Amino acid sequence: MTASIDETTRRGPMTETLPEDYFTYVAGVGNIPRDIYKYVKSNPYGDLPRYSAHIVLQHILIFTTFITLASTGIPLHYANLFWAPYVISIFGGIDNAQLIHRSAAFVMIGACVYHVLTIVGSTVYRIIKKKFDIRRTQVPLPKDLFDLIHDVKYFLGIEPFRPKMEKFMYKQKLHYLAILWGSFVLIFAGTALLYPEKIVLLWPFDPSFIQDLARIMHADEAILALIVIAFWHLSNVHIVPGRYPAQWTVFTGRITREHQIEEHFLEYLRNLEEIPEEREYMRLLLSELGYAEKKGGLE
Amino acid sequence: MPPNVENDDKETDPVKRRYLLLTMISFFILSMALAGYSKAEAADQENCLMCHKYPDLGRIGADGHVKNYYINEHIFLNSLHGQVACRRCHTYIKKFPHDPVTQKVNCGNVCHIKPPFAEENFSHRKIIDVFESSIHTIKPGDSALMKKSDPDCKYCHLNPLYQRVETINYGKTLDRCLNCHQRKGVTQAYHHIMHRLRRKTSRSSQEIVALCGGCHGNVPLMKKLGLPERALTAVNTYEESIHGKMVTLGSEKAADCISCHASSLLHDIYKPGNPKSSVNEKNLQTTCKNCHKKINKYFVKIAVHPSLEDPHNPFLFVLNNFVLRLILYGTVFGLMGLLFMETYRRKKDGANMKLKSGTSWRKKKK
Numbered sequence: 001m002t003a004s005i006d007e008t009t010r011r012g013p014m015t016e017t018l019p020e021d022y023f024t025y026v027a028g029v030g031n032i033p034r035d036i037y038k039y040v041k042s043n044p045y046g047d048l049p050r051y052s053a054h055i056v057l058q059h060i061l062i063f064t065t066f067i068t069l070a071s072t073g074i075p076l077h078y079a080n081l082f083w084a085p086y087v088i089s090i091f092g093g094i095d096n097a098q099l100i101h102r103s104a105a106f107v108m109i110g111a112c113v114y115h116v117l118t119i120v121g122s123t124v125y126r127i128i129k130k131k132f133d134i135r136r137t138q139v140p141l142p143k144d145l146f147d148l149i150h151d152v153k154y155f156l157g158i159e160p161f162r163p164k165m166e167k168f169m170y171k172q173k174l175h176y177l178a179i180l181w182g183s184f185v186l187i188f189a190g191t192a193l194l195y196p197e198k199i200v201l202l203w204p205f206d207p208s209f210i211q212d213l214a215r216i217m218h219a220d221e222a223i224l225a226l227i228v229i230a231f232w233h234l235s236n237v238h239i240v241p242g243r244y245p246a247q248w249t250v251f252t253g254r255i256t257r258e259h260q261i262e263e264h265f266l267e268y269l270r271n272l273e274e275i276p277e278e279r280e281y282m283r284l285l286l287s288e289l290g291y292a293e294k295k296g297g298l299e
Numbered sequence: 300m301p302p303n304v305e306n307d308d309k310e311t312d313p314v315k316r317r318y319l320l321l322t323m324i325s326f327f328i329l330s331m332a333l334a335g336y337s338k339a340e341a342a343d344q345e346n347c348l349m350c351h352k353y354p355d356l357g358r359i360g361a362d363g364h365v366k367n368y369y370i371n372e373h374i375f376l377n378s379l380h381g382q383v384a385c386r387r388c389h390t391y392i393k394k395f396p397h398d399p400v401t402q403k404v405n406c407g408n409v410c411h412i413k414p415p416f417a418e419e420n421f422s423h424r425k426i427i428d429v430f431e432s433s434i435h436t437i438k439p440g441d442s443a444l445m446k447k448s449d450p451d452c453k454y455c456h457l458n459p460l461y462q463r464v465e466t467i468n469y470g471k472t473l474d475r476c477l478n479c480h481q482r483k484g485v486t487q488a489y490h491h492i493m494h495r496l497r498r499k500t501s502r503s504s505q506e507i508v509a510l511c512g513g514c515h516g517n518v519p520l521m522k523k524l525g526l527p528e529r530a531l532t533a534v535n536t537y538e539e540s541i542h543g544k545m546v547t548l549g550s551e552k553a554a555d556c557i558s559c560h561a562s563s564l565l566h567d568i569y570k571p572g573n574p575k576s577s578v579n580e581k582n583l584q585t586t587c588k589n590c591h592k593k594i595n596k597y598f599v600k601i602a603v604h605p606s607l608e609d610p611h612n613p614f615l616f617v618l619n620n621f622v623l624r625l626i627l628y629g630t631v632f633g634l635m636g637l638l639f640m641e642t643y644r645r646k647k648d649g650a651n652m653k654l655k656s657g658t659s660w661r662k663k664k665k
Binding site: 039041077097098152155171201207209216220231232236242245 | 650
């Protein structure tokens with residue numbers, strides 16, 4: 001079976017010549033073409049590790065509390081609209097909904113604390129074990145900006161292939177930062193709304209201003225989060241080609257091979273180092289496709 | 300022949316009409332008998348219902364409005380004033396049949412009703428005294444419009460039905476009262492207390508806001524009456540506040556108009572400048588403490604009627620209307636644009652929607 005990737009990649013006029021970094025040489029595996037993700041076999045439930053059980057649990061906690069918080073909070077913000085009383089009646093009246101909103105908020109804050117502990121703990125552990133690599137974390141780096149520009153060029157058809165990205169690409173880092181900022185705003189504004197008599201002691205100069213600011217920010221940040229999650233996040237993870245109708249990473253913590261190679265190529269190279277089975281799989285696939293022998297080729 | 304013409308023939312048939320008349324008369328007699336069976340012993344000692352029981356009893360007044368004088372006995376007997384005879388309030392009626400009514404009922408009358416455990420006859424005089432010192436009473440210097448606009452007792456107070464407290468086993472508890480007490484007075488007192496136990500007011504918070512907002516939300520009228528600037532927007536700003544939104548959604552805990560603007564006397568509503576007012580600066584802490592137990596002197600400075608309008612709050616106005624909106628639309632449209640571009644190119648590159656038999660990428664023919 002010698003299907004030539006060179007032919008399949010020559011689709012548009014832009015890809016007449018292959019880019020310099022088309023092949024990536026991995027010792028013991030071979031030359032990996034950038035678009036190998038179109039030829040690999042993937043298990044829809046995930047092939048490669050992405051999230052630990054802690055992160056999966058935190059995500060479940062966050063999204064269940066988020067749905068609860070949004071469905072009890074948004075009708076209150078839009079109390080005058082016709083649908084608001086119906087949504088509130090699901091929770092047994094606004095006074096119950098208030099209690100549910102506050103309880104869910106505390107669970108979510110608990111999940112945030114749990115997440116911070118996980119992140120700090122695992123980072124310290126990795127530093128001690130000398131395995132820590134900032135490129136595998138959510139910390140934004142200049143490369144992410146270049147990746148974004150490169151990716152937009154790919155979307156516009158200027159670049160033939162997507163950038164080689166880390167475990168967390170620019171989208172995920174953007175979203176993670178947004179969640180950090182959003183949780184910060186929502187938790188502080190929510191605290192100001194829940195304990196107005198305590199917050200005025202922190203800023204006794206203009207109590208009205210603080211309350212109004214908290215009210216605006218809490219509602220606005222919540223609506224922003226809701227819209228971004230309902231339209232962007234859910235589409236990105238469940239609706240776009242290759243992920244439809246559902247991506248199981250949310251529960252299994254594992255990512256499909258083709259997804260990992262396409263969007264997180266550099267992380268995939270680390271997977272090859274760390275997982276012997278994956279190395280074996282890729283070596284066999286490359287030899288099937290006829291790339292195993294081209295040692296050092298165009299690396 | 301079309302069917303409707305046939306019907307017309309039937310109606311004009313004299314025999315059919317006679318039967319119809321007979322049925323109507325017998326029905327009338329039967330309903331008279333049933334009506335006489337109801338418990339009319341308390342309120343209608345003087346048989347006012349002889350005329351007022353007819354639902355269509357009424358007239359067209361000089362102003363062209365239809366006035367209805369119908370009294371539904373069953374509803375009236377279960378209302379707060381069900382035990383009060385008609386002429387205890389309508390004292391100006393001296394003969395039968397009575398003249399056209401020109402006077403209004405005076406709620407300050409002393410009824411000839413002695414509540415259980417009370418020494419003197421009942422009267423609303425005390426609360427009327429409170430009301431007559433409040434902002435809503437007619438004062439000597441008022442304009443004609445103001446005199447017309449000030450509410451009287453009956454503007455707010457209907458004759459409501461007793462409402463039950465759902466959490467209490469109503470009948471069983473009453474049965475135990477009746478072990479010792481006489482039915483008549485105690486049943487009424489029990490109904491009364493249970494009704495009042497529901498809330499501070501017998502209207503729900505939503506109804507209170509609708510009642511007050513009926514006039515105070517009418518900005519042109521309030522302007523004509525010369526109310527200060529902040530009172531003109533009071534209803535709107537309240538509905539924007541957390542209290543207002545909670546009440547709109549049916550909260551029984553959140554503050555309505557009366558909760559703050561009156562003490563437990565409910566009728567002592569004054570201008571905020573008046574030291575007797577519950578929203579006077581000196582009394583604010585006491586008023587807020589009714590619900591917010593742990594408060595301090597800074598807490599009461601939080602706006603209960605918050606306004607994000609331009610002149611009051613320029614920073615928050617710009618933040619709310621421009622900055623946050625820009626961020627919202629910018630973020631959403633930016634991200635969605637990126638998503639659509641990405642999906643378009645990936646589909647063009649050969650991505651299928653579903654991951655089927657191990658891949659979501661279309662194989663090119665070899």
